[in-house]
Amino acid sequence: MTAMVDLAFLLITFFMLTTSISKPYAMDVAMPDKTEEQDKDQLDVADNRTITLLLGSDNKIEYYMGLLEEPIEGPTVVDYGRNGIRPILLEKIKQIPQITGDPKKGLIVIIRPSDKSHYRNLVDILDEMKIVNAQQYMIGDISPLEIELLEREGIYN
Amino acid sequence: MGKIKVKRASTTIDMTAMCDVSFLLLTFFILTATARQPEALPVDMPASTVQIKVPDTDLGTVTVGDGGKMFFGVTGPNVRVNMLNRIGEKYGMTFSEEEKQRFSLIEGFGVPLSRLKQLIALEGTARIAPGVQTGIPADSTDNQLKEWIMAARLATAEENDKQMRVAIKGDADEEYPAIKRIIDILQDQDLNKFSLITNLRTAN
Numbered sequence: 001m002t003a004m005v006d007l008a009f010l011l012i013t014f015f016m017l018t019t020s021i022s023k024p025y026a027m028d029v030a031m032p033d034k035t036e037e038q039d040k041d042q043l044d045v046a047d048n049r050t051i052t053l054l055l056g057s058d059n060k061i062e063y064y065m066g067l068l069e070e071p072i073e074g075p076t077v078v079d080y081g082r083n084g085i086r087p088i089l090l091e092k093i094k095q096i097p098q099i100t101g102d103p104k105k106g107l108i109v110i111i112r113p114s115d116k117s118h119y120r121n122l123v124d125i126l127d128e129m130k131i132v133n134a135q136q137y138m139i140g141d142i143s144p145l146e147i148e149l150l151e152r153e154g155i156y157n
Numbered sequence: 158m159g160k161i162k163v164k165r166a167s168t169t170i171d172m173t174a175m176c177d178v179s180f181l182l183l184t185f186f187i188l189t190a191t192a193r194q195p196e197a198l199p200v201d202m203p204a205s206t207v208q209i210k211v212p213d214t215d216l217g218t219v220t221v222g223d224g225g226k227m228f229f230g231v232t233g234p235n236v237r238v239n240m241l242n243r244i245g246e247k248y249g250m251t252f253s254e255e256e257k258q259r260f261s262l263i264e265g266f267g268v269p270l271s272r273l274k275q276l277i278a279l280e281g282t283a284r285i286a287p288g289v290q291t292g293i294p295a296d297s298t299d300n301q302l303k304e305w306i307m308a309a310r311l312a313t314a315e316e317n318d319k320q321m322r323v324a325i326k327g328d329a330d331e332e333y334p335a336i337k338r339i340i341d342i343l344q345d346q347d348l349n350k351f352s353l354i355t356n357l358r359t360a361n
Contacts, residue, residue, distance in 0.1 A: 001172040008179040015186035024202065026211040026324060026352035031340065033349055055333070113333045119221075120203040120329035122336065123355055127205040139340075 027126060032138050048072060049096045050108045053085070053125060054146050055117035056155030061085055061125070065092075068145055077153050080124050089132045109137035114147060116156050196220075197265045197285050198228045203329040204358035211354055215319045217309045218354070219302070220265060222328030225335040226292030227302050230265030231309040231321070237261045239312035240305070244270070247304060252277075267292045270301055295338055303342045310346070326354040 047066040054062045056077075061084065064074035078084040089109070096107045109129065113122050122139075129137045150156040200222035213232065220228040231237060238257045245252055248270055252260070256277050267290040268276045276284060283289065295302035306323065313321035325339055343351055 012183050019190050023210050024354045025207050027207045031349045115334050117333045119327040119331040123203040
């Protein structure tokens with residue numbers, strides 16, 4: 001009898017756990033409206049509070065602050081995760097409202113996945129946005145100049 | 158002096174009740190556990206720390222994997238039939254009642270329209286055999302995926318009176334252009350909010 005009860009409980013535990021675990025999770029994404037995008041890109045995004053993340057190959061990110069022509073910081077190549085992009089984002093999120101002097105004007109993150117990045121990278125970086133609690137971020141298209149930059153660093157293959 | 162008798166309690170416990178309860182629970186969990194349908198295109202999903210579960214109803218899933226193959230599925234048999242009718246109208250195809258009935262049980266599929274009838278005629282296990290389903294065409298010359306998504310949205314709105322949510326289920330090693338193509342299709346339909354399906358990341 002004892003063995004039977006043991007087995008029964010083992011099976012119960014198994015079924016209890018699998019019923020809730022097997023369900024996958026959904027990460028919600030909101031893209032900017034396409035018709036508005038054109039004006040928004042050119043208008044009021046202040047350069048000093050934007051950080052652009054270029055997702056390259058080999059699980060590497062290249063980031064720069066401000067405009068590509070005259071970056072305030074970078075471009076620098078970093079990894080994903082805890083020891084890569086996260087401390088940088090956390091520091092910027094803290095720093096930017098002090099620079100702009102307005103707590104509402106925080107960091108704006110622009111994510112630009114290149115054609116050589118994997119889907120995993122996109123999910124990772126969106127997850128990172130949730131982890132560091134970035135308020136404003138968007139996914140944009142990469143420009144040829146930025147691809148050149150990735151090629152120069154050897155993370156576009 | 159009389160001997161002191163220590164009364165020994167029996168070490169065995171009656172297990173019958175416990176056994177009954179545990180089997181009752183076991184039966185309950187086995188019955189409620191839904192058997193996982195074999196997927197048309199198995200993908201290795203990336204992990205994230207998001208804790209929100211995928212909804213069960215009114216959901217259209219675009220699966221992409223295996224080098225950019227697109228598969229599509231929508232929840233609810235009546236929605237599927239409605240969607241098939243709309244597609245039939247659009248492309249001038251007619252489906253028999255039996256074909257509709259069989260199609261309503263297909264969770265996800267990935268064939269061009271020209272081979273749809275052939276797929277419906279196949280048995281369940283033959284459908285998911287490798288090489289049978291080659292993906293729904295989604296390029297600019299023949300964008301069938303777009304039509305399917307549109308039909309599914311209209312069908313969900315008509316049958317269930319709800320907005321359909323779209324979820325993208327991609328393989329972790331899929332390259333970004335394939336994902337981008339889906340996002341573009343969704344944005345062309347003014348669908349700017351959608352979900353990415355992920356696994357739970359246990360350790361970081």
